[in-house]
Amino acid sequence: MKVLRLPKERLDLFASVLQQFGEVHAPVEQNGKYAFRALSRWSDARLDYPRTILPPKKYFVPPKDTLFQYKEGLGYVPADLAADRRIILFGLHSCDIYGLNILDQVFSGKYDDPYYQARRKNVAIIGVDCIPDEHCFCHSMRADFVDKGFDLFFQDLGDRYLVMVGTALGDDMVLATGSLFEPVTPEDLAEYKQRSSAKRKAFKLHVEIRDLPEIFELEYDSSLWKQVGDRCLSCGACSMVCPTCYCFDVADDVDLGARSGSRSRTWDSCLFSTHAMVAGGENFREGRASRVKFRYYHKQRGFVAEYGRPSCVGCGRCISACPVNIDISQVISQLRGIENATA
Amino acid sequence: MAKPTLGVFGLTGCAGDQLVILNCEDELLELTELVDIKDFLMASSGNDTSCQLDVALVDGAVLSQRDEDMLKRIRERSRLLVALGTCAVWGGVASLDRNQDRTRLLEDVYGEMGKKYDSLPARALHEVVNVDLSITGCPIEKDQLISAVASLLQGDPPLYPKYPVCTECRMREYNCLLIERGEICCGPLTVAGCQARCPGLNVPCVGCRGPADDANVESAMNMFGEKGIPREEIAAKLRTFAPAWGVNV
Numbered sequence: 001m002k003v004l005r006l007p008k009e010r011l012d013l014f015a016s017v018l019q020q021f022g023e024v025h026a027p028v029e030q031n032g033k034y035a036f037r038a039l040s041r042w043s044d045a046r047l048d049y050p051r052t053i054l055p056p057k058k059y060f061v062p063p064k065d066t067l068f069q070y071k072e073g074l075g076y077v078p079a080d081l082a083a084d085r086r087i088i089l090f091g092l093h094s095c096d097i098y099g100l101n102i103l104d105q106v107f108s109g110k111y112d113d114p115y116y117q118a119r120r121k122n123v124a125i126i127g128v129d130c131i132p133d134e135h136c137f138c139h140s141m142r143a144d145f146v147d148k149g150f151d152l153f154f155q156d157l158g159d160r161y162l163v164m165v166g167t168a169l170g171d172d173m174v175l176a177t178g179s180l181f182e183p184v185t186p187e188d189l190a191e192y193k194q195r196s197s198a199k200r201k202a203f204k205l206h207v208e209i210r211d212l213p214e215i216f217e218l219e220y221d222s223s224l225w226k227q228v229g230d231r232c233l234s235c236g237a238c239s240m241v242c243p244t245c246y247c248f249d250v251a252d253d254v255d256l257g258a259r260s261g262s263r264s265r266t267w268d269s270c271l272f273s274t275h276a277m278v279a280g281g282e283n284f285r286e287g288r289a290s291r292v293k294f295r296y297y298h299k300q301r302g303f304v305a306e307y308g309r310p311s312c313v314g315c316g317r318c319i320s321a322c323p324v325n326i327d328i329s330q331v332i333s334q335l336r337g338i339e340n341a342t343a
Numbered sequence: 344m345a346k347p348t349l350g351v352f353g354l355t356g357c358a359g360d361q362l363v364i365l366n367c368e369d370e371l372l373e374l375t376e377l378v379d380i381k382d383f384l385m386a387s388s389g390n391d392t393s394c395q396l397d398v399a400l401v402d403g404a405v406l407s408q409r410d411e412d413m414l415k416r417i418r419e420r421s422r423l424l425v426a427l428g429t430c431a432v433w434g435g436v437a438s439l440d441r442n443q444d445r446t447r448l449l450e451d452v453y454g455e456m457g458k459k460y461d462s463l464p465a466r467a468l469h470e471v472v473n474v475d476l477s478i479t480g481c482p483i484e485k486d487q488l489i490s491a492v493a494s495l496l497q498g499d500p501p502l503y504p505k506y507p508v509c510t511e512c513r514m515r516e517y518n519c520l521l522i523e524r525g526e527i528c529c530g531p532l533t534v535a536g537c538q539a540r541c542p543g544l545n546v547p548c549v550g551c552r553g554p555a556d557d558a559n560v561e562s563a564m565n566m567f568g569e570k571g572i573p574r575e576e577i578a579a580k581l582r583t584f585a586p587a588w589g590v591n592v
């Protein structure tokens with residue numbers, strides 16, 4: 001991997017060069033929280049943000065995605081994916097890049113999803129490193145460092161960045177700037193190593209994932225699930241904000257007179273009372289407790305069996321978005337019989 | 344094939360849901376091409392008040408003997424009866440104090456004369472007759488109305504979300520007023536469909552659409568309690584639109 005350095009005062013220049021590669025999107029402040037948005041000016045970008053309300057999955061699997069339309073006389077009109085504009089997504093944290101790598105396994109693995117893949121090709125990813133806050137546990141989920149899934153990755157070294165070049169596109173971006181980037185120095189590497197180990201020590205939240213699928217298996221009937229289910233409001237917030245919750249519901253919208261209409265998929269959640277309902281009204285997960293339990297089992301056990309690792313990346317969004325403070329790290333600790341795992 | 348016949352009726356309420364129909368300006372012409380609107384007092388003075396109807400849309404709640412008789416008559420005339428708006432679906436604002444002594448309430452408001460008025464504790468339509476479809480909202484959402492008509496013309500019921508407002512609020516990436524500002528937002532208990540209109544305007548949800556499926560009222564009350572908000576305050580807020588939340592204080 002090619003590694004370079006960029007003095008921070010040159011970042012603005014780099015950002016202006018970036019525009020020739022697509023529309024630049026980055027986290028912007030929104031009433032004290034952050035959201036990825038198209039930038040009207042580079043100075044709106046906040047690269048030192050804790051986490052965005054929605055993860056970058058919204059760019060690849062939008063909350064409501066029209067798959068095709070149908071019109072009298074025209075028949076089926078497929079979604080024009082090629083026309084999607086090119087976007088440079090600047091400022092993803094490692095956990096979110098990891099989240100996308102996990103979505104890749106789902107949407108570009110055994111079953112190719114053309115909608116997802118077209119967007120994945122149209123969106124460039126530039127990562128930045130971050131300081132964990134009280135809800136971050138990506139370190140425990142092995143998602144605090146990514147070695148793929150980005151075109152460029154910026155590591156903050158104080159007055160400069162250490163820049164990792166992940167793809168040919170990333171290299172093109174670097175080359176397009178002429179001599180803005182410089183070769184790394186031994187001091188840069190020393191600084192990087194020092195900061196990287198300091199970051200590892202900065203995590204306040206820890207979750208032990210070794211043998212977790214087995215613990216889940218053994219604790220299937222734990223009374224904890226009823227306690228959590230009694231508290232859960234089935235509000236769906238945790239699923240919406242999760243970078244790796246990818247369930248969707250497909251439905252048709254028929255226009256008046258049925259001469260035209262569209263089919264779209266909308267974000268869904270296993271927390272909803274209707275998620276496991278089938279024709280005839282039978283519901284496989286009617287009780288709230290069984291639904292909450294399912295979300296945990298899918299992330300921490302089912303996904304491991306299927307893809308070799310939990311789908312949770314430890315971004316902490318579900319913790320900060322839950323109105324009744326259901327905290328995944330605490331649920332796991334309680335299941336393990338450790339009362340307080342917060343170091 | 345003859346066009347399906349439609350009637351639109353209002354019981355006691357603000358008639359806002361009927362107004363939403365009239366406000367569908369872009370669709371009204373097409374609507375009249377597809378259905379034969381036979382009886383719609385708010386829109387026309389020349390109505391057929393006795394014909395059989397394929398679909399009756401009824402807004403407002405049952406608040407008087409007159410309402411009750413009218414509703415039963417509509418039920419007899421119609422193949423499908425659709426409750427339109429929070430009052431028709433849940434009871435609405437008028438059901439706020441429906442468990443209190445009616446005679447005393449009438450006297451409080453109208454004095455001596457109150458005793459003579461035809462006034463019953465508010466009931467939702469389904470508490471009086473069979474209801475085939477409910478379109479909630481205060482007022483109803485235009486897109487849910489159009490999709491109901493479009494689907495019913497195909498012989499299908501429309502698909503509406505049953506999950507809470509929070510889901511739409513998060514999909515739209517709004518700030519959470521409850522978590523971030525400690526406001527009493529009824530979004531976790533209220534059924535979605537409005538695209539989280541109020542939180543999108545920085546105003547907490549007051550629950551105008553009525554309960555979401557499987558709303559966990561008890562847990563929400565505890566959560567608000569932990570924030571120092573008295574149960575009575577939450578209960579009063581929820582009662583404003585629907586007794587069906589079943590809040591215990």
Ligand code: SF4
Pocket residue numbers: 238241242243244245299311312313314315316317318319328
């Ligand atoms: S489960 Fe929670 S912490 Fe894990 S990836 Fe999803 S939102 Fe983040």
Ligand code: SF4
Pocket residue numbers: 231232233234235236237238239271321322323324325326
């Ligand atoms: S955010 Fe909390 S209350 Fe809402 S569905 Fe998730 S666990 Fe339940």
Ligand code: SF4
Pocket residue numbers: 237323508509510512513517518519520521522528529530531539542547548
């Ligand atoms: S603002 Fe209200 S509706 Fe939106 S997420 Fe928060 S509690 Fe739910």
Ligand code: SF4
Pocket residue numbers: 481508533534537539540541542547548549550551552553
């Ligand atoms: S956010 Fe709540 S109060 Fe506002 S329109 Fe929607 S349901 Fe009604």
